[in-house]
Amino acid sequence: xxxxxxxxxxxxxxxxxxxxxxxxxxxxxxxxxxxxxxxxxxxxxxxxxxxxxxxxxxxxxxxxxxxxxxxxxxxxxxxxxxxxxxxxxxxxxxxxxxxxxxxxxxxxxxxxxxxxxxxxxxxxxxxxxxxxxxxxxxxxxxxxxxxxxxxxxxxxxxxxxxxxxxxxxxxxxxxxxxxxxxxxxxxxxxxxxxxxxxxxxxxxxxxxxxxxxxxxxxxxxxxxxxxxxxxxxxxxxxxxxxxxxxxxxxxxxxxxxxxxxxxxxxxxxxxxxxxxxxxxxxxxxxxxxxxxxxxxxxxxxxxxxxxxxxxxxxxxxxxxxxxxxxxxxxxxxxxxxxxxxxxxxxxxxxxxxxxxxxxxxxxxxxxxxxxxxxxxxxxxxxxxxxxxxxxxxxxxxxxxx
Ligand code: FEO
Numbered sequence: 001x002x003x004x005x006x007x008x009x010x011x012x013x014x015x016x017x018x019x020x021x022x023x024x025x026x027x028x029x030x031x032x033x034x035x036x037x038x039x040x041x042x043x044x045x046x047x048x049x050x051x052x053x054x055x056x057x058x059x060x061x062x063x064x065x066x067x068x069x070x071x072x073x074x075x076x077x078x079x080x081x082x083x084x085x086x087x088x089x090x091x092x093x094x095x096x097x098x099x100x101x102x103x104x105x106x107x108x109x110x111x112x113x114x115x116x117x118x119x120x121x122x123x124x125x126x127x128x129x130x131x132x133x134x135x136x137x138x139x140x141x142x143x144x145x146x147x148x149x150x151x152x153x154x155x156x157x158x159x160x161x162x163x164x165x166x167x168x169x170x171x172x173x174x175x176x177x178x179x180x181x182x183x184x185x186x187x188x189x190x191x192x193x194x195x196x197x198x199x200x201x202x203x204x205x206x207x208x209x210x211x212x213x214x215x216x217x218x219x220x221x222x223x224x225x226x227x228x229x230x231x232x233x234x235x236x237x238x239x240x241x242x243x244x245x246x247x248x249x250x251x252x253x254x255x256x257x258x259x260x261x262x263x264x265x266x267x268x269x270x271x272x273x274x275x276x277x278x279x280x281x282x283x284x285x286x287x288x289x290x291x292x293x294x295x296x297x298x299x300x301x302x303x304x305x306x307x308x309x310x311x312x313x314x315x316x317x318x319x320x321x322x323x324x325x326x327x328x329x330x331x332x333x334x335x336x337x338x339x340x341x342x343x344x345x346x347x348x349x350x351x352x353x354x355x356x357x358x359x360x361x362x363x364x365x366x367x368x369x370x371x372x373x374x375x376x377x378x379x380x381x382x383x384x385x386x387x388x389x390x391x392x393x394x395x396x397x398x399x400x401x
Contacts, residue, residue, distance in 0.1 A: 005066040008181050010231055011163040011223055013045040013140065017052075017067035019060040020177040027175060031200050031294045035193065036177030039088055040227050042167060043071050044160060046137025051079035051106075053158055053167045054227055058091035065099060074099050079127070079135060081106040081142065083169040084155045085114045089227050094120045106135070108146060111154035129156075145215050147171060149208035151201050157212075159219050166221035171212055172238045173197050174229025183230040183237065190230055191241055192298070197228070198245055199297035204332050210246050213239070250304040250334060252394055253282040257296060258309025259289055259320040264343035264374045268383045269309035271375075272341060275387025281305075281394050288320040293327060300333035304394045306363060308354055312344035317353055325357045337393045338363040339386055342370045366393050 008016040018040035024033050039056035041064055050072055056064045068074045077100050082090050085107070093115070097105060104127040107115060112128065115121050129135075135142040145157040151170040158167040174193045176186060183190050202209040216224075216239065224232040224239075232238050254276050260266035269285060276283035284299050300306070306328065310321035317325070338358045342351045351370045358365050367386045371379045 004063050005070045007043075007067050007070050010042070010181070010225060010233075011160075011165050014160065014163060014165055015043040015045070015071050016181060016225070016231065017041050017043050017064060017071065019056050019063045020179070021057065021060070022177045024177075028200070031175070031196070032292055033175045035175065035189070037175040037228055038177050040225065040229075040231070042225055043068055043077075044137060044140060044142065045072065046140040048138030049078040049135075050076070051081055051135070051137060051142055052077050052096070053081045054083055054089045054169070055080070055092040055096050057088050058095070061092035061095045064092060064096070075101060077103055079104055079106050079142075081158050082111060082115065083158055083167060084152060084227065085111045085119070086152060087118070089169070090115065090119055097121050097125060106142075106144075108154045108156050110148070114154065145219075147212040147215065149205040150212045157215070159221070164220060164222040166216060166219050166224050166235075168216060168224050169227045170201055171209075171216065171226065172224050172232060172242065173201070173226040176229040178230070181231050183232045183234055186230045191237065193229065194238055194241065195245065195301060196294040196298045198242065199301050199331065200294065203245070203297070203301060204330055206246060206332065206334070209242070213242050213246055245301050248302070251282065251302045252280060253284065253299075253303045254305040254307055254390060254394065255296065255299045255303045255335070256283060256285040256307040256309065257288055257291070257321070257324050258285065258307075258341075259287070259311065259318045260309065261311050261313075261318065262374070264371070265309045265311045265341060267375050267380070268341035268343065268369060268371070269307065271380055271383040272307055272339070272387040272390070275384050276391050279388060279391035279395070281391045288324055296324075296327065297331055300331060300335065303333065303335045305337040305339070305390055306333070306335050307339045307341065307390065308358075309341050310350045310354055311342060312348050312350040315347060315349040317350040321350070321354065325354060328361060329357070332361070336362060336364055337390065338365045339390050340365060340368045341383060341386070342368070343374070344370065344372060366390060
């Protein structure tokens with residue numbers, strides 16, 4: 001058997017049959033993937049029936065087929081469960097269903113239209129399930145748990161209660177490709193990478209993530225088998241982390257996102273950073289010209305404040321800062337304290353525009369500083385005062401740990 005057909009039995013009769021994509025470097029044309037990613041699929045064998053849980057990105061379909069065949073003839077598989085219709089997991093379901101002539105495609109009602117249109121599976125082969133429905137495989141049950149908006153509206157979890165294995169799809173996922181399958185084997189990078197993943201995919205729809213987490217907790221899984229990255233055989237670690245990210249206290253931390261053309265805005269931003277640090281606030285600067293979107297997103301998960309450093313260009317915010325505000329609008333971080341520092345050459349304007357956008361995001365701007373050209377001594381003192389105001393707001397509003 002070629003090495004690429006390697007499978008792993010993650011619980012009795014439950015096999016990982018996914019693929020590792022070591023070469024992928026970008027997700028959603030936005031998030032860098034330094035460790036690549038994986039598309040996890042699983043085969044669940046009951047005494048009477050067998051189900052494949054999800055598939056893989058279309059170009060890897062041959063590897064998936066090879067792996068399933070290593071456990072059981074793919075043509076004899078009875079169900080293909082599609083927890084999520086996004087192409088990284090459903091991209092090969094058309095091909096796979098053609099190789100499984102007797103199989104039903106199990107999905108939520110919201111997935112039907114998309115799967116028919118994008119993945120070309122006829123409705124006559126679909127089996128629509130809803131919250132609480134189950135399929136008996138013989139000694140193993142597939143129980144379906146609707147989990148809308150983690151990541152798309154049609155998303156669901158599948159749970160096998162006999163083995164307490166939760167197939168959580170994107171939830172608890174991590175962009176890591178590795179020949180090591182389990183969380184403890186992959187090691188210290190798992191939680192930081194899980195946080196980046198959470199920040200991009202889950203944080204934008206926090207109430208839905210909260211509901212999904214509560215449903216996952218009710219399952220009391222002993223194994224969480226997500227659709228990306230390591231299988232969690234110590235599920236408490238990632239569940240506890242999600243609990244903190246979703247509704248734990250925010251940290252004494254400020255994210256400073258800035259761009260500077262001649263160094264003036266940067267001097268203001270770095271003065272704010274130094275002041276916050278002196279006041280006991282963890283201040284994390286990100287120069288938008290070299291920043292990694294996933295690092296910014298990850299830092300925003302538990303930050304209490306967001307400081308924007310933005311020069312004015314022709315009456316508008318510098319495009320890098322404008323783009324960062326769009327990112328904030330998409331990510332919807334929990335921080336509700338904000339501030340803006342800015343420098344202009346011949347006319348201002350960026351501050352008012354950014355402030356209006358912050359207002360629209362529900363971020364309370366506790367202060368702004370707009371100067372002409374490089375900061376002089378008095379303006380540096382003003383930046384220090386603004387830093388102290390931000391720190392006082394963070395320290396006053398921090399929830400008890
Ligand atoms: Fe990994 Fe939302 O697909």
